[in-house]
Amino acid sequence: xxxxxxxxxxSEWRQHWRLALGATVGNGTGIAxxxxxxxxxxxSLQAAFGWTRGEIATAQGIGCAGVLAAPFIGRAIDRFxxxxxxxxxxxxxxxxxxxxxxxxxxxxxxxxxxxxxxxAAPANSGPVFAKSLTGWFVTNRGLALGLTACGIPLMAMIAxxxxxxxxxxxxxxxxxxxxxALVALVGLPIVLATLREPPRGDQLxxxxxxxxxxxxxxxxxxxxxxxxxxxxxxxxxAQGFLSQLTPLVMDNGFTTADAALFLSLYSGAVxxxxxxxxxxxxxxxxxxxAFAVTLVPAIGLAMLIALPAPxxxxxxxxxxxxxxxxxxxxxILPFFIAREFGLKSYSAISGVMFTAMFLASAFGVTLLGQVxxxxxxxxxxxxxxxAFFFIAANSYFAIGTKRTHRSPTFELxxx
Numbered sequence: 001x002x003x004x005x006x007x008x009x010x011s012e013w014r015q016h017w018r019l020a021l022g023a024t025v026g027n028g029t030g031i032a033x034x035x036x037x038x039x040x041x042x043x044s045l046q047a048a049f050g051w052t053r054g055e056i057a058t059a060q061g062i063g064c065a066g067v068l069a070a071p072f073i074g075r076a077i078d079r080f081x082x083x084x085x086x087x088x089x090x091x092x093x094x095x096x097x098x099x100x101x102x103x104x105x106x107x108x109x110x111x112x113x114x115x116x117x118x119x120a121a122p123a124n125s126g127p128v129f130a131k132s133l134t135g136w137f138v139t140n141r142g143l144a145l146g147l148t149a150c151g152i153p154l155m156a157m158i159a160x161x162x163x164x165x166x167x168x169x170x171x172x173x174x175x176x177x178x179x180x181a182l183v184a185l186v187g188l189p190i191v192l193a194t195l196r197e198p199p200r201g202d203q204l205x206x207x208x209x210x211x212x213x214x215x216x217x218x219x220x221x222x223x224x225x226x227x228x229x230x231x232x233x234x235x236x237x238a239q240g241f242l243s244q245l246t247p248l249v250m251d252n253g254f255t256t257a258d259a260a261l262f263l264s265l266y267s268g269a270v271x272x273x274x275x276x277x278x279x280x281x282x283x284x285x286x287x288x289x290a291f292a293v294t295l296v297p298a299i300g301l302a303m304l305i306a307l308p309a310p311x312x313x314x315x316x317x318x319x320x321x322x323x324x325x326x327x328x329x330x331x332i333l334p335f336f337i338a339r340e341f342g343l344k345s346y347s348a349i350s351g352v353m354f355t356a357m358f359l360a361s362a363f364g365v366t367l368l369g370q371v372x373x374x375x376x377x378x379x380x381x382x383x384x385x386x387a388f389f390f391i392a393a394n395s396y397f398a399i400g401t402k403r404t405h406r407s408p409t410f411e412l413x414x415x
Contacts, residue, residue, distance in 0.1 A: 012144075016136045020148055022194025023129040026086065028151030029187030030124040031093050031117055034179070036156040037163050041100075044172035049105040059107040063114025067358040073122040074351025075215070078344070081197050082132045089123025090188040092116065097180035101173040118358070124183070126330065127350040134338035134346065135198020139282065141338065146278020146331040153270050153327075198343050212342020218349055223340045226395045231333060231353050232360045234294050234392035237385030238326045240364025241301070242266070245319070248378055253309055265316055266323040273327025281335050287400030290336070293328040295393035297321050298386045305382050325389075333357075336399065 013020075045051055077085045096116045103109060122128060130145060137144040167175040218224045241248075245266065246259040254262070273293070280289045300321035303314060310318070337349050364385075371381040 012137055012140050018194045019136060019196055020144055022191050023133055023148040024151035026129050026187055026191040027126060027148055028155035029182050031121045032125045032152045033155055033159055037160050040163055041172055044167060055107055059110040060114045063111040064118060066115030066118030067355050069119045070122050070354040071348060071351035074347035077128055077131060077347035082128050083195055083197060085123040086128045086191055086195060089120045090183050092120040093124045094180045094184035097176045101176035122351055122354055127347055127354060130334040131346045132195055132198055135343055142278040142281030142331055142335050145334050146274040149274045149330040150271050153267050212344040215345045215348040218341045223399050226399045227336055228356055230392045230395035231356050233388040234329060235357045235360035236364030237388045239361035240368040241322055244368050249315060262319050266319050269320040269323025270327035273324035274330055277328030278331040281331060287397050290332045290396035291393045293325055294389060294396055297325040298389040301382050301386050305379050
């Protein structure tokens with residue numbers, strides 16, 4: 001396999017850099033940011049309404065049913081376009097933030113707000129921006145997805161300090177209003193100025209691989225189910241591990257200050273994973289890249305299992321490896337969807353995968369917590385997570401062993 005011409009690759013960036021910039025801002029100001037900072041509001045909500053952490057968690061858990069709408073939102077993106085749906089998604093999220101600011105003590109209202117956030121999520125996060133990117137970036141598709149996804153962790157490095165200051169100085173309601181303004185007055189205008197619809201059917205006449213099957217047709221293929229298995233078995237351990245990272249390292253003799261450093265290291269590794277995986281996907285057989293990125297975290301978890309009192313360096317290495325996988329997955333999944341199924345039903349298929357990712361995340365978090373409660377140790381769950389990563393890695397690899405569809409990316413790389 002020969003490399004892609006540097007001239008062709010650089011031409012894509014010259015033509016579509018504004019789109020990439022807009023997607024980066026859209027990702028960074030979108031709903032995904034809230035997952036990084038939502039815990040900042042919990043003490044204020046407890047103080048204002050007397051809610052316990054368990055009550056808040058239960059209400060949010062009930063609201064998570066909103067994720068079941070993801071496949072339908074994906075279909076709407078395919079039908080009405082990325083500009084219409086990203087606008088509606090941003091406006092809906094901005095209004096939901098104002099709804100949070102108007103809470104008056106009803107846990108039912110809290111659950112409905114969470115459900116609304118998850119309904120809007122595909123139209124205000126990676127799926128809607130990735131459809132546009134995968135339409136215009138072919139030779140640099142992986143790198144474009146990786147760089148634009150970095151908008152989330154980069155914004156997450158700044159937002160907690162700003163939101164914490166606003167809450168401390170002006171109250172928690174002002175914090176939600178500020179987030180609403182960020183989405184509606186910063187993210188949305190930039191996205192509207194830069195986001196482009198992916199090529200239409202007539203524009204894809206010379207790119208037949210990007211047309212692709214419908215969701216129903218895709219669901220009949222071997223690649224669809226292998227991809228779904230990979231998503232389930234890599235998301236559960238990655239998100240489960242992150243959810244308990246602080247108590248896990250403290251159980252190994254580290255302090256809360258050490259835990260903060262580990263979390264910062266993890267975020268940095270996510271950025272490296274996103275950029276690195278995207279770069280490699282464009283230049284090496286994608287299923288080999290996906291296999292390696294997904295399998296390596298098993299080594300990191302095995303290090304933590306085998307060494308009950310790891311040194312700071314060993315723990316840092318293990319945590320960074322898992323972070324790289326988490327970052328790389330944000331490139332691998334959209335890349336494989338576009339590569340295997342094209343753009344015709346890209347968002348509908350993404351919606352199914354988005355739902356699977358969320359359910360797998362909830363399972364991983366629950367499994368890790370329940371195993372600890374029952375055994376007093378995370379090791380049983382970590383052993384299971386090692387097996388999960390192994391299954392996910394081999395599922396990605398198996399996609400490449402019997403290809404039935406070749407996208408333009410594959411054809412260009414093969415020349």
